[in-house]
Amino acid sequence: MMNVLAAVMPAPHLPVEVREFPEPDLPVGGALLRTALSEVCGTDVHLWHGRLAGVPYPIIPGHVTTGTLDRVRGPLVDLRGGALREGDRVAFFDVHRTCGRCLACTVQRTPTRCPSRRVYGITDPAAEGLFGGWAQKVYLEPGVAVTKLPDAVSFEAYIGGGCGLLTAVHIVDRARLSLGDTVVIQGAGAVGLSTAALARRAGAGLVVVIGAPADRLALASAMGADRAIDLDRTSVEERRVRVQELTSGHGADVVVEAAGSARAFEEGLRLVRNGGAYVVAGHYTNVGDSVINAHEHINRAHLDIRGCWGSEVTHFIRALEALDRYGADVPWRDIGARTYGLAALNDALQAAERLEVPKALVDPWRATEGRALASVQD
Numbered sequence: 001m002m003n004v005l006a007a008v009m010p011a012p013h014l015p016v017e018v019r020e021f022p023e024p025d026l027p028v029g030g031a032l033l034r035t036a037l038s039e040v041c042g043t044d045v046h047l048w049h050g051r052l053a054g055v056p057y058p059i060i061p062g063h064v065t066t067g068t069l070d071r072v073r074g075p076l077v078d079l080r081g082g083a084l085r086e087g088d089r090v091a092f093f094d095v096h097r098t099c100g101r102c103l104a105c106t107v108q109r110t111p112t113r114c115p116s117r118r119v120y121g122i123t124d125p126a127a128e129g130l131f132g133g134w135a136q137k138v139y140l141e142p143g144v145a146v147t148k149l150p151d152a153v154s155f156e157a158y159i160g161g162g163c164g165l166l167t168a169v170h171i172v173d174r175a176r177l178s179l180g181d182t183v184v185i186q187g188a189g190a191v192g193l194s195t196a197a198l199a200r201r202a203g204a205g206l207v208v209v210i211g212a213p214a215d216r217l218a219l220a221s222a223m224g225a226d227r228a229i230d231l232d233r234t235s236v237e238e239r240r241v242r243v244q245e246l247t248s249g250h251g252a253d254v255v256v257e258a259a260g261s262a263r264a265f266e267e268g269l270r271l272v273r274n275g276g277a278y279v280v281a282g283h284y285t286n287v288g289d290s291v292i293n294a295h296e297h298i299n300r301a302h303l304d305i306r307g308c309w310g311s312e313v314t315h316f317i318r319a320l321e322a323l324d325r326y327g328a329d330v331p332w333r334d335i336g337a338r339t340y341g342l343a344a345l346n347d348a349l350q351a352a353e354r355l356e357v358p359k360a361l362v363d364p365w366r367a368t369e370g371r372a373l374a375s376v377q378d
Contacts, residue, residue, distance in 0.1 A: 005364065006135030007342040008126050010058040012050025016134075016345045024129050028074035029142030033090065036155040038062035038133030039162045039336070040348045040360040041190060042260065043122065043284065048349050051285040056125040062133025062362060063094040063121030064163045066155050070137060078147040079317060091158055093145035093316040094120040112310035134345060136364045145313050150324040157327050158320075159361055160336040164190030165198075165319045166311040167281060172198045173315075174279045174306045175254045180205035182247050184271050185225075187258035187282055188216035190335055190359045193223050195256055195281075197330045198322065200224030204254075208246060210239060211259070216358055222331050236267050243271045251276060258282045262290040269297040276301075281308040335359050341366025 003020045010017060026032060044061045046052055069088045076084040084090065097118035098105055104113040111117070118124060120138070124131035130139040140146060149158060168191060177183070183199045185192045188211025199207050201224070208227045209220040217228035227246065229239055243252060251273035257264055260282035269292055272278050292298070298305065323332060337357040340348040341364070348360040 004130060004135055004137045005342055006060045006126075006130060006132070007345045007362075007364070008058050009047060009061055012048065012057070016048075016349070018342045019126075021126075021130055021135070023137065024139050026071060026073035027142060029076065030073055031069055031076055031084070031140040031146070032071040032130075033065070033067045033092070033138040033140055034070040035065055035133055035136055035138055035364050036067040036089075037159040037336075037339075038065040038121075038362040038364070039159050040340070040345065040352050040362060041163050042352070043163065045349060045353050046285045047122065048353075052122070055122065058126045059121070059124065060126050060130065060132030060135050061121045062135070063119055064159065064166075065094075065120070065133030065138055066091045066149065066158045067138070076146070079145055079313070080147065082148065084146060084148070089149045089155070090146050091149055091316075091320065092120075092140055092147075093313050094122075094163070095310070095312075096120060096141060096144045111312060134342065134362055134364060145316065147317065147320065150320065153320065153323045153327060154333065156333040156336060156361070157323055158332075160332040160334065160359065161194055161319060161323055162190060162335075162359060163311075164335070164359070165194040165322070165332065166315045167191050167308070168194035168198050169315040169318050169322070170311050171195050171256055171258075171279055171281050171308050172202050174281075174308045175199075175256065175277060177202045177204060177254060179203040181253040182206040182208070184208045184210065184243055184252040184255045184268075185258055186210050186256065186264045186268050187260070188212065188220050188228075188358075189258065189355075191281060192256070192258040193220055193335055193358060194332070195258060196220050196225045197223040197326070197332075199254075199256075201322070201326055206246065208243065208252070213355070219331070219334060219358065222334070224330065239267070240270050247273065250274075253277070254279065256281060260284060260287055262288045265290040266292060269301075269303070272301065272303055274301050275303070277304040277306060279306050279308055336361040339363050339366075343367075
């Protein structure tokens with residue numbers, strides 16, 4: 001066995017470091033994934049800024065990852081019941097533990113709110129081993145939901161979709177779209193782009209994306225948006241009027257908040273028709289208070305507001321099915337605009353923070369010469 005290089009986030013606001021880790025001994029039912037690609041998503045920027053509570057720094061980030069099975073110990077089957085073998089191209093669901101016994105898991109049927117929930121790249125300390133995708137290899141503990149990638153789905157397409165695609169599947173569920181609905185999406189990041197693609201294929205009659213910069217709006221159109229409204233070139237009132245014009249004065253049937261902005265939430269309430277639905281998915285961290293009028297914007301409008309937190313195994317599997325079925329027409333791989341090695345991940349985080357790219361990809365096998373390495377002993 002060899003040592004493995006991984007990028008470690010020591011604490012909020014500190015530079016990411018490249019360290020060495022030993023390969024783990026595998027228990028029966030465990031596996032070791034040779035990473036092909038991981039991602040730098042908005043969650044990783046939040047982790048870097050210390051905006052998520054209870055994170056056990058230092059950690060190895062990277063919660064959505066794909067690659068090939070490097071080692072397998074004992075029988076291992078994928079979610080469809082097929083045997084998994086060394087060399088298979090696979091993806092795995094990042095939530096690797098929920099208790100299955102609490103109110104959230106059993107009665108409320110909201111396992112994304114299980115207090116024992118563990119997520120690769122977020123909730124596991126680096127001291128416990130290779131539990132994040134910013135590493136050359138990832139430890140897949142027994143019980144992790146693993147499945148083969150469809151032949152038609154490349155590593156680049158899967159990670160281009162990434163966690164944003166899984167969230168978009170959940171958003172479409174929460175939106176309860178009806179055939180012909182008008183859908184307005186606030187935000188042209190990875191979540192908003194995939195939501196545009198899925199809303200179109202779920203039967204939406206008109207898909208509108210509000211966001212910036214211009215290159216992301218062009219990608220939104222390629223993903224399936226009928227109209228793109230530039231956030232930087234319009235005012236709140238101009239955007240409201242534009243949505244009214246597109247909907248014969250009624251407002252959108254469904255609005256999706258995928259921007260993570262308190263101001264976006266205030267604006268979105270004014271874009272929904274009477275009796276419509278507002279799905280809030282972008283507020284993954286606390287971005288401050290929003291000022292609304294409950295009578296004017298919710299009650300009198302008979303508005304249905306639905307939160308959307310995290311994802312479940314069903315969203316993971318259906319995301320793969322969407323990639324397999326629609327990947328020839330939807331450029332998911334183009335969301336991953338740049339690829340970085342482990343030694344360049346501080347640059348990747350800064351690029352993501354400045355919205356220079358919809359998503360940065362991580363190739364942990366890119367050269368790391370010239371950077372000092374720290375060792376983590378058994």
